[in-house]
Amino acid sequence: MNPTNTAPAKHRHLIIMLLLALLMILTVAAIVTTSVIILNRTTREHRTQIIENTAKLAATRIDGDKVNGWLQNGKDEAYKETADVLESIMHNTPFLQFLYVYQIKEDGCHVVFDFDSVDEETGETVEASELGDLIEFDESWAGLIPTLLAGGEVDTVETRDTYGWLLTRYEPITDANGKCVCYVGADLSMKGVHDYVAGYIVRITVIAAVFLLGCFVLGMRLYMGARRADEMDSLIERQRRDKQLTREIIEAFAKVVDLKDTYTQGHSFRVAKYTEMLARELGCDDETVEKYHNIALMHDIGKVGIPDSVLNKPGKLTDEEYNLIKSHTSRGYEALENISLMPEIAVGAHAHHERPDGKGYPLGLTEAEIPRVAQIIAVADCFDAMYSNRPYRSRMNYEKVVSIIQEVSGTQLTPDVVDAFLRLVEKGEFRDPDDHGGGSMESIENIHSDQKTGI
Secondary structure (H helix, E strand, C coil), X not given: CCHHHHHHHHHHHHHHHHHHHXXXXXXXXXXXXXXXXHHHHHXXXXXXXXXXXXXXXXXXXXXXXXXXXXXXXXXXXXXXXXXXXXXXXXXXXXXXXXXEEXXXXXXXXXXEEECCEECCCCCCEECCXXXXXXXCCCHHHCCCHHHHHCXXXXXXXXXXXXXXXXXXXXXXXXXXXXXXXXXXXXXXXXXXXXXXXXXXXXXXXXXXXXXXHHHHHHHHHHHHHHHCCCCHHHHHHHHXXXXXXXXXXXXXXXXXXXXXXXXXXXXXXXXXXXXXXXHHHCCCCHHHHHHHHHHHHCCCHHHHHCCHHHHCCCCCCCHHXXXXXXXXXXHHHHHXXXXXXXXXXXXXXXXXXXXXXXXXXXXCCCHHHCCXXXXXXXXXHHHHHHCCCECCECCEXXXXXXXXXXXXXXXXXXXXXXXXXXXXXXXXXXXXXXXCCCCECCCCCCCCCCHHHHC
């Protein structure tokens, strides 16, 4: 090798690396910016569609031939029934702030229906107007008054006034002769749009930053390792650093998974810790323990591909949603299967919901067909699913958790792994130091019966 060519070659490699890093940063920045613009536009279009559909639905529930009679003679049974229907629409429409029905005349708005609401800015109750009350036109109506007086249709209006940031839709109601007798007004709050978009920006920025940081740091390590490839000491150091880097990148992506699922914050790290404890108790060597720890950190990586609306749904999941969440095992396997640095890393994500009795998923493996690391992660995962606090429930009683895991040994969990778990329980290694008793004693027939914690 010509020594005079070594330095320029090294500089060329460094320049190429820096250019690639800059290109990646610009590409990610462009993707983030574009996705935020699309999300903002889509969110606005979605809320516009909600307000238009709500106003039209409410309009179909009002008999236009009765409006003048109500204004002249007061409430009757038909009025009360209509009011109940409109109030139900109001309370069951997401983001809907106000719903009202006005008859528009030269002197102002004559109230036909109105309902109490809560001002999102102050949190105070906005009391409804009564049937027949007259409300003067405010400034926001200035451009709409001629059309409304003529009984015409108006487009959805966006306003920012004392009532907050609103999308407003006026839908005409006609009598049997086709004459407009009043309008349904529906106001949809836009207050949460900025918060929703800001939250999305934070999540996608974190993911992008972790990815870029991982790629950049890994590239730099490889570059430095290549320069000292002929020196054994440097090779050993590089291997140690690469191992540490792998752990850091895996932990970073595990944090991304936990940030994605608001119900299971810290779940990946706790499962990895429990997996390491079980592996040591089962006699695994240090290298295997470390490998199993990393695999366990990534066992739920497939959840990144599950929509937030399903993953963080506060209520009970539908069968379709439950099957979608179950697909996180296959999604995780597809994401990890081509990582040559640690070929087995995809195994934990793919098989940690398999069961010895063959009733698990996604492949229905039985007993020894289940990879060893997946057998261990399954016990750790089930323990944390029951013995951790969630936003919608407190953790289960410790003794209850232990008894359930013991009961499902051989059916849902591998017996010798459960035995190792019980030995550690006897040593007091699984119990939270802050646990002084208590916790839920609710009977659970199946450790996967709680969809949010069991999958």
